[in-house]
Amino acid sequence: MVHQYRNNGYNIVLDVDSGSVHVVDDLVYEVIGFLKERRTASAQEIMNALGGRYPQQEVEEALEEIRFLEKEGQLFAQDVYRGPVLDFKNRPTVVKALCLHIAHDCNLACQYCFAGEGEYHGRRALMSEETGRKALDFLVANSGHRRNLEVDFFGGEPLMNFDVVRKLTAYGRELEKKHDKHFRFTLTTNGVLLNEAVMDFCNQEMDNVVLSLDGRKQVHDRMRPTRNGKGSYDLIVPKFQEFARRRKALGKQYYIRGTFTHYNLDFAQDVLHFADLGFDQLSMEPVVAPADAPYAIRPEDLDPIKDQYDLLAREMIRRGKEGRGFTFFHFMIDLSGGPCVYKRLSGCGSGTEYLAVTPWGDLYPCHQFVGNEAFLLGNVEAGVTRQDLVGTFKTCNVYAKKECAECFARYYCSGGCAANSYNFHGRIDSVYEIGCELERKRVECALMIKAALASGEG
Amino acid sequence: MKHIKTLNTRSLQESVKKGGCGECQTSTVGNQTCEKNR
Numbered sequence: 001m002v003h004q005y006r007n008n009g010y011n012i013v014l015d016v017d018s019g020s021v022h023v024v025d026d027l028v029y030e031v032i033g034f035l036k037e038r039r040t041a042s043a044q045e046i047m048n049a050l051g052g053r054y055p056q057q058e059v060e061e062a063l064e065e066i067r068f069l070e071k072e073g074q075l076f077a078q079d080v081y082r083g084p085v086l087d088f089k090n091r092p093t094v095v096k097a098l099c100l101h102i103a104h105d106c107n108l109a110c111q112y113c114f115a116g117e118g119e120y121h122g123r124r125a126l127m128s129e130e131t132g133r134k135a136l137d138f139l140v141a142n143s144g145h146r147r148n149l150e151v152d153f154f155g156g157e158p159l160m161n162f163d164v165v166r167k168l169t170a171y172g173r174e175l176e177k178k179h180d181k182h183f184r185f186t187l188t189t190n191g192v193l194l195n196e197a198v199m200d201f202c203n204q205e206m207d208n209v210v211l212s213l214d215g216r217k218q219v220h221d222r223m224r225p226t227r228n229g230k231g232s233y234d235l236i237v238p239k240f241q242e243f244a245r246r247r248k249a250l251g252k253q254y255y256i257r258g259t260f261t262h263y264n265l266d267f268a269q270d271v272l273h274f275a276d277l278g279f280d281q282l283s284m285e286p287v288v289a290p291a292d293a294p295y296a297i298r299p300e301d302l303d304p305i306k307d308q309y310d311l312l313a314r315e316m317i318r319r320g321k322e323g324r325g326f327t328f329f330h331f332m333i334d335l336s337g338g339p340c341v342y343k344r345l346s347g348c349g350s351g352t353e354y355l356a357v358t359p360w361g362d363l364y365p366c367h368q369f370v371g372n373e374a375f376l377l378g379n380v381e382a383g384v385t386r387q388d389l390v391g392t393f394k395t396c397n398v399y400a401k402k403e404c405a406e407c408f409a410r411y412y413c414s415g416g417c418a419a420n421s422y423n424f425h426g427r428i429d430s431v432y433e434i435g436c437e438l439e440r441k442r443v444e445c446a447l448m449i450k451a452a453l454a455s456g457e458g
Numbered sequence: 459m460k461h462i463k464t465l466n467t468r469s470l471q472e473s474v475k476k477g478g479c480g481e482c483q484t485s486t487v488g489n490q491t492c493e494k495n496r
Contacts, residue, residue, distance in 0.1 A: 019470040023463045062461045073471055074464065081474065097484035148481045184483070334491045340477020341470045344488065354484045411470065412488030443488070450465050 002036055002076060003408030004029060007448040008314060010455075014447060015069075016408050018077035021335060022069070023451045027054050028062045032075075035066070039076070081341050082399055093394060094144035097349065098135055099356040099367045102127045102165055103156035107192045108232055110224045112259060112287045112295055117227075118156030120371040125359035126161040132168040134380040135357045140179050142383070152186045154356075154367060159193035169205045186210065188257075190224070191236030199243050203250055211240045214258040215270020215284075222263060223295070237277065244279050255329065257283040261295035268308040272315060275326045283329035286438055288420055297434055306441045313445040317452045331446040333412070344398075347414040351377070351393025355384075365393055368419030393418065396429050403431045413439045 001016040011029040013022040024032070027050075034049050035041060041049075047059055054062075069075035104125045106118025118124075136151070143149055151172065153165050165187065172183040187202060188210040202209050213236065214220040221231025240256065247254045256279045260267035267284055274282045286305070289296040297305070312328065319325050338344075348354065351365030358370055361380040369375040378385040398404045398415040413436070420432035473492075482492055 017470065019466060021465040023465065025461045028461045058461075065459050065462050069462065069464070074466075074469065077471070080471065094480070096480065146480055148483070150484055329489060332489045335466045337491050338488065339482060339490050339492055340473035342473075342478040343482060343490070343492075344470070349484050353480075409488075414488065447465075454463060454465050 001079075001406075001408065002032060004032055004036075005444055007310070007444055008317075008452065010448055010451040012444075012447055012451055013075075014408055015075050015077055016411065017079045017081075018074050019335075019338075019411060020069070020074040020077070021447055021450065022075070023454065025062075027058060028066065031059070031062055031066060035076070081345060092144075093352040093390075094146050095139055095142040095353060095355060096146045096148065097150035097152070097354040098139050099152045099154045099354070100127065100132060100135060100168070101155060101356060101358050101367070101370065102132070102153045102158040102168075103161040104359050105160050106155060106157045106190070107160065107227060108157070108190050108224055109227050109229075112223060112261060112289055112293070114288070114368060115156060115370075120358075122371055127164055127357075127359040129164050129167045131357075131359065131361045131380065132164055133171050134361060136168060136172055136175060138380045138383060140175055140181060143181065147180065148182050148184060150184045150186070152188065154188050157190055157192065158187055159189050159198060162193070162198060166201060169201075184208075188212065190232070191239055192226070192232060194236070194239045194243060199246060202243075203246055203252060206252075208253040208255065209243070209247070210255045210257050210283075211236075211243065212258070213237065213240060213256050213274070214260070215264065215267065216273050219264045219270055220258075223259070223261065241278055244281075248280070253281065255281050255283045257285070257329075259285055259287050261287040261289075262297055262301060263295055265301055265304045266308060267305075268312040268315070271312055271328065275319065275324070280326040281329075282326055285330075286435070288417075288423070288432070288435070290423075299434065302434065302437055305438060309438075309441050309445045313449055317449060320453075330442045331449055333443070333446040333450065335450060341411070344411045344414050346397050348417070350418050351396075352390055365389070366419060368417075369422075392428065400429045401431055403433075403436065407436065407440070409436075409440045409443045412443045 003014045003016060005012055011024045013024055013032055031046055034046055043063055104118055104120055109117050139149055158165055169185055176183055184207045185205055186208040187206050190212045214223055217233040220233045224232050226232055244254050256274050271282055271284050286297050354366060356364045356367045356370050363377040363379055364370045364375055377389055384390060396418055398410050401415050404410040404415055416431050416435055418428040420435055421430045422428050424432050
């Protein structure tokens with residue numbers, strides 16, 4: 001399968017099944033378009049189709065280059081991964097990451113929160129140290145030979161239970177020595193309780209921190225008020241700036257992560273606002289919400305959103321050229337060291353490699369399923385008791401979704417989000433169409449940025 | 459190549475032989491980097 005498109009003056013050809021990305025001239029772009037429709041066309045037929053607009057020698061050269069790439073498996077490659085290469089059902093899986101819901105409580109009342117003000121439509125609760133230790137024991141015991149394990153302190157707002165975060169991190173370090181494992185700890189916070197002690201601790205122990213900020217003050221405060229209805233922007237931004245400055249000095253990762261909604265369809269301005277505040281590791285995701293929510297992304301919003309991604313991509317190139325570049329998570333594609341095909345086809349790992357743990361130790365396929373009893377997998381003491389559900393998630397992959405068969409972005413999105421599929425279609429092996437449409441656009445922009453960098457622009 | 463510039467240095471087919479160790483970070487998966495290539 002070949003996908004070709006034009007963006008920002010570049011002709012880009014993505015050979016989907018080999019992952020090869022080619023930047024081509026107008027002649028090759030036309031020829032490949034013709035060959036997509038008529039794979040066995042002769043040189044003469046192609047010449048005729050081009051209507052004499054290119055010299056014959058040029059056309060012959062172009063065809064020679066196309067055939068060379070085809071022979072090398074970099075153009076019109078076939079999908080050779082299905083079947084014997086990837087036996088999804090029988091592949092052994094181990095648990096390698098936990099999302100620890102350290103607090104089902106929050107000091108903000110964000111309008112779009114899928115956790116319903118941090119409580120996951122249940123009761124307020126904080127995870128005890130004992131439950132957390134059992135969760136880490138469960139992870140180590142179920143991780144097989146995997147050495148790299150991940151634990152994200154999540155909520156609600158994890159800093160509402162910071163003492164337990166501290167103790168569990170220390171316990172994780174003990175387990176590392178005992179079992180020859182490596183823990184990668186991360187923490188997601190709204191910043192309200194961020195202080196010197198938290199920063200020092202995180203800079204020592206957290207491989208990554210995700211700092212929630214939605215953009216410009218009026219945008220952020222509209223969606224992320226405190227429990228008593230006040231905005232939170234002025235309280236958190238100076239702290240985030242200091243935190244990011246310190247982490248950057250230490251060479252540590254952080255992400256400023258926002259959510260955009262129907263209310264700020266000009267979200268590129270919010271991403272650029274992050275950059276103007278001095279942040280340089282940025283992420284901004286479209287809200288996923290019930291279709292009738294006033295802030296939900298609607299089908300008619302898609303075109304303006306795509307325009308914003310284009311604008312953002314061009315601005316990233318421009319600022320990069322000026323020496324004030326930044327990274328944008330969804331435009332980060334590693335063409336030389338990206339994930340292997342096994343990873344790309346099997347998806348995010350929810351329900352198999354990645355599990356969420358509630359404050360009282362229940363296990364769910366991921367943080368977005370928490371609170372839905374139909375997806376309760378077990379608990380940290382008894383382990384996973386619903387192997388049937390794990391099996392369902394194991395076989396939920398790119399090949400299980402008919403929509404992915406014709407999609408050029410399938411090796412980048414890996415079949416999309418099971419929770420989004422469930423929330424919109426009542427089943428995990430479908431797709432969330434708005435998410436698909438936006439992912440395709442982001443992949444196109446990301447590859448265009450690569451083309452610009454390769455051409456010396458940016 | 460006069461008409462085509464290829465941006466990759468590694469193909470997906472190649473990763474069939476070399477991939478699958480499972481040590482990579484849990485994620486859009488395509489925005490990740492293989493642990494061996496960090």
